[in-house]
Amino acid sequence: MDLYFLPADIRQALSNINLNYLSEIRIRKGQPVIVEYKGEYKYLNPFGVSECGRGGLTVGDIAPIINNATGGCIYNYTEQMKSGFITVGHGIRIGIAGEYVTNSSEIIAIKNITSINIRIPHDIVGCADFIVKKLFSDSLHSTLLYSKPGLGKTTMLRDIATTLGKTHKCNVLVFDERNEISATDGEGNGFDLGDRVDVIRSCNKKSAIASAIRAMKPDVIITDELYGNEDVEAVYYAVNCGICVIASSHTEREENLKSLPFEYYVKLTGVGRQPIIYDKNFDTYRCGGADDLDRRVFVGK
Numbered sequence: 001m002d003l004y005f006l007p008a009d010i011r012q013a014l015s016n017i018n019l020n021y022l023s024e025i026r027i028r029k030g031q032p033v034i035v036e037y038k039g040e041y042k043y044l045n046p047f048g049v050s051e052c053g054r055g056g057l058t059v060g061d062i063a064p065i066i067n068n069a070t071g072g073c074i075y076n077y078t079e080q081m082k083s084g085f086i087t088v089g090h091g092i093r094i095g096i097a098g099e100y101v102t103n104s105s106e107i108i109a110i111k112n113i114t115s116i117n118i119r120i121p122h123d124i125v126g127c128a129d130f131i132v133k134k135l136f137s138d139s140l141h142s143t144l145l146y147s148k149p150g151l152g153k154t155t156m157l158r159d160i161a162t163t164l165g166k167t168h169k170c171n172v173l174v175f176d177e178r179n180e181i182s183a184t185d186g187e188g189n190g191f192d193l194g195d196r197v198d199v200i201r202s203c204n205k206k207s208a209i210a211s212a213i214r215a216m217k218p219d220v221i222i223t224d225e226l227y228g229n230e231d232v233e234a235v236y237y238a239v240n241c242g243i244c245v246i247a248s249s250h251t252e253r254e255e256n257l258k259s260l261p262f263e264y265y266v267k268l269t270g271v272g273r274q275p276i277i278y279d280k281n282f283d284t285y286r287c288g289g290a291d292d293l294d295r296r297v298f299v300g301k
Contacts, residue, residue, distance in 0.1 A: 002090060003118075005068035009046065009057055016048040020122070023150070027065070028115040032056035039272075062113045069094060080178075082107045090190065091121040091154075091183025121154065121183055123191050128159040134277055134285075135264055136164065140220055140244035144260060145275075146252060147268035153248035154180050154224065156268070158191060160246055161222045165196035172197045173218035175205055181224055205234035213241055220244040226251075226260075236261050254282055 003011055006025075010033060014022070017037060024036035025044075032053040033044040042049040043056040050056070059065070069088045070077050077086045084107075085095045098113035135141050145153050158181050164170045174197055176182050182199045184190035193199070198216050200208055205223060212218075221238050223231075226249045238245050239261045251257060257265055264285065265278045279285040 003092075005065055005088070006118075007059060007065070010044065010059075013044050013046050013048065013057060019120070022120050023122070024120065025118040026115070027059050027062060027118070029062055029113075030058060030060060032058055062116055065116065066094070066096070066113060078109065081110050084110070087178045087180055089183075091180045093119045093121075093178070093180060095119070119150075121180060121191075123158060124155055125159065125162075127152070128156045128163065130274060131156065131266055131277070132160060132163050135266075136168065140164075140170070141263040142239055142245045142261065143247075143264045143266060144226075144257065144262040145246070145248045145266045145268060146250070146257065148252065149250060151268040151270060153268060157181055157222055157224065157246065157248055158193070161197055162193050164220055164222075165194040170196065170219040171217065173212060173216050173221050174199045175203075175208065175212075175221060175223040176201045177204060177224055181222070204230065206230040209234040209238055213238060213243060218243060220246060222246045223248075225249060232260060258282065 003014065006014075010025075014025075021038045022035060023039075026034040026036075026041075033056060034041050035044050035049060036042075037049050042051060043053045045056050066074060066086075069092075070086065074081075080086045081096065084097075085093050087093050095117035096110050096113055097115045097117075098110050100107050101109040101111060131143075131145075135143055145156055147153060161172050161174050161181065165172045172193075174181055174193065176199050179201050182190045182193060182201065184199070184201065198218070200212055209221070213221075221243055223235075223245065224247075226232060226235065226247050235245050235247060245262070247262075249257070252267075258280070263280055265280075265282065267276045267278070269275060277285045
């Protein structure tokens with residue numbers, strides 16, 4: 001994991017911990033740096049992590065971190081920043097807090113940045129085995145993964161895409177609007193999704209889904225977070241074309257989820273915990289309780 005954009009003292013401290021267990025780095029101007037490590041929030045010090053903030057590392061100016069992360073071309077990320085975050089190399093998402101500049105209630109920029117939340121993606125092979133076995137062993141079913149942020153939706157989607165391509169021999173089309181599922185950099189490096197997965201990046205779903213279905217003829221479409229009516233319309237179009245869609249959402253309200261065109265809903269319940277599967281009527285489906293899964297499911301985004 002290349003965290004080149006961070007200050008040298010933070011990179012040195014991170015070299016003392018196992019990055020496989022790191023999922024977040026929270027940097028607040030003038031405050032101790034906090035990391036989510038092994039599912040718990042801890043302070044970062046020159047030697048690694050601790051429970052106490054005394055002697056912890058701090059950052060006085062956050063702007064250079066953003067400048068480094070964007071390669072000095074922050075204006076190339078203007079559209080992303082309107083959503084309050086940017087995605088940089090290897091699918092790393094940087095959430096941004098500061099002074100929001102608006103025009104007629106629309107966010108047009110963020111300035112005077114006071115804190116950032118760096119979310120670290122992971123490739124956890126097999127983390128979606130339970131979902132794949134329960135829902136896709138006989139045939140493909142349109143499915144929505146949902147939970148609050150940070151419980152592994154993107155990690156699960158990545159593993160489902162890889163598994164359906166490699167073991168089910170499906171033609172998988174990934175709509176990776178924020179470049180987080182494939183996490184490909186400018187040189188084509190990213191997560192290996194296998195040789196049966198096609199990826200469309202940095203394009204909104206409504207604009208691309210219709211033409212992509214005709215051009216790529218997928219068996220299944222896997223897409224990142226649904227946001228707003230246009231994304232839902234794109235999913236409806238795909239489903240009406242007979243294409244299985246597997247997507248994610250932060251929405252947890254059952255009445256809202258029922259209105260979406262999915263056969264099954266999968267609620268992610270926590271790190272290392274078995275998800276709950278519901279049918280379209282929100283009756284529990286093929287569930288075995290909340291037993292712990294394989295401990296490979298220890299981090300997520």
